Amino acid sequence: MDAVAAMIPVALGVIMFGLGMSLTAADFARVVRHPRVALIALTCQVILLPLVCWGIVVVLGLPPVFAVGMLLLAASPGGAAASLWSHLFGGDVALNISLTAVSSVLSVVTLPLITNLALTVFYPGDAIGLQWAKVVEFFVIVLGPVALGMLVRRLLPRLAARVNRAVKLASVLVLIGINLAVIIPGWSTLVASLGTLAAAVSLFSATSFTIGYFAPRLLRVLPRQAVATSFEIGIHNAGVAIFVGTVALGDPAFALPGALYGILMNLFALGFGFSVARRVVHRNSVTEGHAYGAQNPVSGSGAP
Template identity: 55%
Template structure:
């Protein structure tokens, strides 16, 4: 990817997305966890334990080259974001729960993302013994993930009216930025992407579909309400591809490491949409049969 886009465009784009996320958060979103403790705990266990384990299994099954394997694990470790909230809204999930889960995941990811990524680097050794995210780079992850979020939350606290007015424009802008950044990543690395797309397309689609399914079915099997399960599904199934790309290219310094996130970022929009239609149809059928969730 071109240096200007990598060093300036990607961090700025991610900053806009995370700032928009912060504009919609308050401290009450963290406190709301007490209202749905089971849903939150189940979603976090799925996000932090099940998904990395499943991703590791898929990587082994598809026999990915080491650098792409680590890229997939980095993607699995990335939290959800505003796109997950948008899909939850479209398909009648508990968006308030989505917001709380996103807030918690953004904080927890500061620890879990470097941990999972370093573990993957240790297992697959794509850099010939070179270590991954060290202390200084973990600080970078902290600033990349939480800095703009905290700033957005401060703006909401100081100027709530401004934050409310900007909420929709920033959400729309974040989605546009997401599409533009991923498109830029694809265009700038077209040759290397084409060389690997056949390898990555299927595994990213499978990973996204499995993540969405687990995020919906596991909470339902454990007695979580349907709207909360829909929220959990999109929070777990839609990862922040831009965050994974930024960390891969600007923090770790590897274009190849960002390829899984680039392919996933395009395909997950369609997979999540199809999944949303599927579970919405199920909900309609259930209500038509007179069954309550």
């Protein structure tokens, strides 16, 4: 398992580099220019979702190590795959890219806070926690490759365009690899609570997609943007949760919920895409208008 722990920062770096290759400064600026939809989505993702996850953990009575792992997952930023799912089912991809960028930056602050709070509640008296040195390491591992990817795209745009697809594919394969690398050695631990943990992960995934779509719609966000926010909130960067659990906290058991979620979330994304997103986008394709960056979402106009 030491070899796996050593490779996880590298794997996460590949994933975050791929994210950086898809970003420009304009993706951050877009949130500032049109803050309403982004504020709604980020509030759901950063505040509401961890609270809901906490409730799921308590109600299902998860073992402490899995309870902390679930909160790690809830505090993780949106995954780069959200924009792919959003593209497949007609969501506002520009919004996804912007939200992934901002949530990744915010997670450097919010994830340590939520992690240490979860450890305090579920591991009272135990001398573990996400210490300052680990927070700095997390900052470097998450944001360093993103900045490098953005720099490559800015300085070498043709090269970035040629290798971007390969990097995205590598990111997907790497994520699958680290999910399996965590699940296989921890199989006996996982099997002991598989039913309860699978129920918690599945319920959390379904709730994430539901909140991600219906909360913005209740606040009169346009359907196509609500589809994007649902994929953004439903697709977490499981690699971050795996890194923190395995490397920063030093116990792979903390990473098992994230690894299981990394597999199951795609099934829920597919189900949401066909059951809700495709029909909603098709029904509103004539009336909704342009993408996030080409309209004024501050007005919140659109079908309720």
